[in-house]
């Protein structure tokens with residue numbers, strides 16, 4: 001008996017090899033899939049497929065529609081606003097990559113960080129080495145390029161090398177000037193910092209959603225990220241996000257012609273009109289850094305924004321330049337992270353789940369807390 005050729009599923013066949021009924025089912029499947037990916041990308045800021053995979057799904061839907069024009073429906077992805085790849089954000093290559101920070105978790109890690117810096121610089125033990133300390137904001141980083149004092153491009157971090165052009169949206173964020181204050185601006189200055197959702201505004205947004213019978217958002221960071229990637233900048237504006245400037249990318253002239261220290265750059269940023277963090281301090285020695293860390297930790301719950309640690313940076317820019325980078329992090333900075341925030345809640349019930357093999361697993365149902 002001749003073996004039957006296995007039938008391919010409609011999803012695997014070219015448009016011309018589909019019956020009209022199969023094409024209709026395939027279009028419905030693609031439309032629902034694309035709508036789900038749009039929601040993940042635009043609303044949750046958590047895409048689960050690559051742009052290339054998204055584009056392939058979209059191209060297939062378009063090709064089937066081209067073959068069966070009678071099936072183009074009102075819910076067609078080709079007619080949906082905000083669904084087409086062309087309407088997604090344009091990519092921007094950062095002139096200098098946006099790096100991440102090395103982490104310290106314990107007091108010993110902090111002492112080791114200082115030890116590494118001193119050894120690299122050959123810095124005597126008894127000589128002061130100024131270190132800045134500031135809160136680590138739990139938001140999303142953004143890069144803002146100013147040419148002759150005018151904001152030209154604002155981008156998300158993306159993968160560090162390439163982000164998305166969200167200039168119109170960043171212009172609605174408080175703490176980001178559209179033109180730098182004062183005169184005699186550098187030809188190029190890329191400002192880097194963190195966009196965040198203030199806690200009280202986040203709570204107010206969720207109250208409005210709950211009052212309207214809608215699902216509230218889970219946390220300020222992801223909601224800030226989603227708000228910044230809205231195709232309609234008026235939605236971003238309505239969220240009233242804020243910004244803290246704390247770093248820079250490309251500058252012309254060189255940064256050391258603008259200021260001599262980290263603190264000096266941040267003060268210059270404030271004069272240009274950026275919001276900068278008022279809790280930044282210049283310290284010396286591991287004991288001071290650790291005391292600062294505990295002090296900020298105690299104030300954490302009362303701060304109007306979420307933080308997940310503190311950041312230490314060598315203050316002098318000439319020393320930062322000597323220290324340079326290891327892989328993707330600067331040798332002159334580290335993030336001292338807080339343990340995950342603890343909260344008390346109420347045990348609502350204990351469910352007993354029955355596994356496939358009959359194993360019983362008790363599962364606590366807790367009242368949700370942020």
Ligand code: IVH
Pocket residue numbers: 099100101134135136137138139140141194246247311330333335
């Ligand atoms: S400095 C070259 N300062 O933390 C280093 N980063 O884990 C530039 N972050 O990607 C970063 N608060 O998004 C710096 N006060 C702060 C920060 C901060 C939050 C974020 C930033 C960075 C990430 C690294």
